[in-house]
Amino acid sequence: MRWPDELTESPDLQGAYPRLSDTQMRTLAAHGERRPAHRDDVLFAEGDPCAAFFVVLSGKVATVKGYGVDDQVIRVHGAGRFLGELNVLTGQASFVTGVVAEDGEVLDVPVDELRRLVADDEILGDLVMRAYLIRRSMLIGLGAGFRIVGSRYSQDCRRLREFAARNRLPHRWIDLEQDAEVERFLSRMGITPAETPVVIWRGELVLRNPTNAELARAIGLPAPSARETVCDLLIVGAGPAGLAAAVYGASEGLATVVLDSVALGGQAGTSSRIENYLGFPAGISGGELAERAMIQARKFGAELSVPAEACALREHEGYHLVTLKEGTTVHARTLLIVTGVRYRRLDVPDLERFEGISVHYAATEFEAQMCSRDPVVVVGGGNSAGQAALFLARQVASVRLLVRDGELTRNMSRYLAVEIEQHPGIQVMLNTQVRRLAGRETLEAVVVENNVTGEQSTVEARAMFVFIGAEPYTRWLADEIALDSQGYILTGLDAARSGRKGVLDSTGRPFPLETSRAGVFAAGDVRHGSIKRVASAVGEGAMAVRLVHEHLR
Template identity: 45%
Template structure:
């Protein structure tokens, strides 16, 4: 197989030779470096590379070029090589344009010129991008195909599951010529949707998530029956716990019911997370954390629902929905929270058919040229609005209160104010939804006066409230009145330890009312609902697990 290609583009011959020289010196033994002096010339080279069937790993383009600047080039190059990692070379004065490019072309990084010494300023960036590119399956070689209907809730659920688990797939409408051809070849009626055709040609008709996971390469079965640490929930807190647990020598398994990343994994852009000044999408952050956990030896189980927890001597026993169980020395509960269901007539029946909870990124391109309504005033709703504004003709944010500042970060409010097709509507709530098989109309109500109005739309995305996923822990660990897990000092009242606590010490800071069972992230009572704090608590929980195990 020919070497993958790294393309550098700069109209300044001196800079062009310098960047190509530095890149070739480090990567020339594994990659072919192609140098171009302009955007159009680079596109011509990319078309030739495409015709030869070669792959492009990284694109480095200078921002200030005549005829076609770096952002315009990277946007055009995405059509030819969508998996290639994109880097913008820029001067300090142009950093604002580079930051804007993050949303426009999903920029992976920008580098300030000069990048000397390359060992510190250039190579670490390209190393990380090449690692990410190598870990991304090539959709041109093999792809999972999903055949469904635009307004089919099961079809949406299958696509969303694959997207959130970072499984590349191609979606086909059942009434498209290719979709009809594949259904006929599989001998499946169009009423039985979705139909998934795996990379090895196997046909799955309306599969469960567990069946789908098993056929697309996701692990669903543990390799052992006893572990040092079981982490329940693969959001930021769970991923943090898995990384630190596995890297510090604990035999660790991470159990997730649906998809890694949790709510954060659905975010189109997180801009206030430490170490990512240009922002990072939830999917990118999740993928990096997942690969990091696997690198250190953690196991990751998908589509496994934990339904029970019980002490068994010095061990802790976790029971799955299929009746099997897993034993462990210690547990980290990191199940996070889910969006609260919006109680209004018609919404439940239309969920997945125009009504969605969370940022359904799979649906964003389908919103092109249409009006989208988003319910919620926290960061997740704001991030979704910015993302959908790239596709929709207009994005409407609906909030019950009079101001976003009560629940949304200031940087995000300012960003929304700069985007012309986002409109914020205060004192508005959804009173009902109607449609024949899909969302067609919403009834909106002013909570102060009770006045209502009806609007036509096919898209409603809901980001309200947060309810913990802890029903399965009832009568096992102590929870607060809202269902969040109580830990550490919150369990000690007037010097009295929780009922049933047999150890001669108080619970550790993140420890629940069951010794050896810890809680981290959003599921913990009074936690700060932010990605950075969740990751920190995941790491802290592992430190406390070590302390707990050392005392056993």
């Protein structure tokens, strides 16, 4: 690698590159090994799992993007700084390469030792966690990691990009429609259009039109075990309720397994900013909240698998058997269903033609990048629609919020409605419904109708974000569990009234979150009568673990 004549240590940005105190250095030294570091030594390589936590004792170490291909130095670290990012704690592959830039010495601490220290030492743990979360966000912004090469009009390309974005995996998308050189490269490699999108990793072709599970395995996401698994508590769904249950279940000694079909965080994970969650006065993104909860659950020994889609439920010899899409089966003494809801689709012609390209059901950095500097419309009158409109207004040309009702505060929190009404980049259109979509390969405009006057008009839009309510994700349960008329899971007294028998508590009543099947519980948005708030979902997840203990006793 060609190094510049002078390497200057990078400044500490927002606490991403702090210097360890003497006390913290001594603590880490007691659990690690000092080793010499010579110029051009590779401490960890892009694409490889991280086996150690490195602290620079002397000399300098650089983190390099595209090492061996285009060698872009991202940061330079001097004495007292530690290396790595979130992958050190999650077990994912490294998204950059650590290369010694100036002779010196490093401290090599095994990853398992670091995880234990982070769990036991609150100050050190907070320092490392904060730095790693910020570094992950920076890597995403820099486009480090793997490459997804495909057409903007490909639904498979959209699927992979969304999976990577929802799981906050650093990557860069290369659009075949705009980069002729990449298209020629793929042609030389003998790759046909039917085999795109492709994933390129470390400068090598790795996967041709992979499934989400194949990409997850390549990156190091914890996939489901190929063998049958037996556990005390199986949690299907990794939204706030599921992650809370994972933390409490694992910390209280239950062998806990968590499955999710897409990403940790559930629908909350797609929220750009949660502003009314207790303890975060400045707000917190759904993705960061999910990452913090994931690391906390793993600290206590919970096993989390993504993507892992539950397809069927049955009972056998006292165990609840959940079959996964991959064909494996998990045997659980107790089961918690927290599969949440899926956003409803608009009933308009040609919707499917634009889905995955111009019509979205989440508003994250991923979607915002796709429609940067374009006019967009947001459809819906609830908090999800309001949060999406505010987030998008910071990054796109203009936002029109289309609300079916005549008042913005009918289904939206007042503080959010006031903020939207005062925002100069958002135009609110009340009593408005979408009637038709216009465009060829991508969306160009939406035809809307005023439901009071009947007048129709055309609104320019390159993307449409839909938040018009949701329906529970319970089809995989078939008739194994009692549901209400809308498909939500009945629990407690509602489940008892369904005519099925559950387990009674000390008062002679069914456990509050228990379903019509003894030992199967439900929490969060998927449950009949639940309050659709992150805080209540977290509370129900914690409460469910308490009831699981009662059931097992």
